[in-house]
Amino acid sequence: MTEFKITDTKTEETKFLTTIKILGTGGTIASKAESNTATSNYKVDLTVEDLVNKIPDLPKDLDLKYKQLFNLDSKELSSSHLLILHNEITQSYENEGIKNFVITHGTDSLEETAFFLDLTINFPDVVIVITGSMRPSSNVSSDAIFNLYQAIRVAAAPESKNRGVLVVLNDSIGSGFYITKTNANSLDTFKSSGQAGFLGNFVHDAVHYYYPKSHPSKIHFKIDSAKLIRLLDLNYVDTKRRNELPEVSVFYNVQGFNPALLQLAVDQIGTKAIVMATSGAGSLSTETNEILKYIWEKYGIPVVYSKRSQDGCVTAWSLPQYEDGKVSKGSIAGGYLNPQKCRILMQLCLLQNYTVEQMKSVFETDGIFGG
């Protein structure tokens, strides 16, 4: 915590100011609609400072700083934006000593940002809380401002340290490693996949954790976002899609899935790895598995077997065996991770130039259990 002493001259009481940096990125939380009952067709229109100004009763022992990094619906975000966020947090910590952060974000891709930051920021004592809302700020019963208030209170709480990135919405505190959006419309949408549950909640203006401090996984990637941003000239805030991490394509399996799409991704997009949202725990047609094996053998492109089902796990035991009774060397089991998180994990593995064996050992780690 960055602490500044202030002494109340009347009472002589000494208090400490906790500095929290609030990083605005856009989303419904920063949006306004035409009417105060509309929950669709709204536009991102408010800055992070506008949002904080709507909370008059913030505790006086907080020193709030703001920065608007971009102001976009989260469907427009790409890995370039993740690098900008990573760099902002790293620089604020290293140059200004700031340790407490709140990020306001659209809910649609919030879990991807949370997972990425959870894997790539590992400073002792740094607390990162991400929040958003399901109803625009202009709505009569919007969840925006109270979610932001709760996120600020959670970010300031000393008990929030050493738990990884936290996601705070709708009175609940979840782990950025496990959390996922489960309902397209409802306020009660973020859930930690079945097996994990929430870490705590917010009730009667207090932060409660159900468990002692811990982190779901030991995986950590050290990335030099400042260097990547410099190399790639990423200092822009427009909506242009620029994916600067290695290309990983995700495919959703269905009855009659056409595996010719896989070859298109290789030839036309230059994909470096494939993630399959399989049916059940690793089920794909024999034809699809044959083509994935061929793609590995011909181009060295690995495939992660993830799942369409929200909960459950694809383990190494469920990977397909071919006619020789063996599993293809390029097949990786995605464990408990959903396809969008498998994609980010693969992008980070590719960024580090990991071999397929190293990738498998990352996916085998506690908290994932794939491999």
Ligand SMILES: NC(=O)C[C@H](N)C(=O)O
């Ligand atoms: N509730 C939301 O924030 C959804 C919005 N489309 C976004 O992700 O930016």
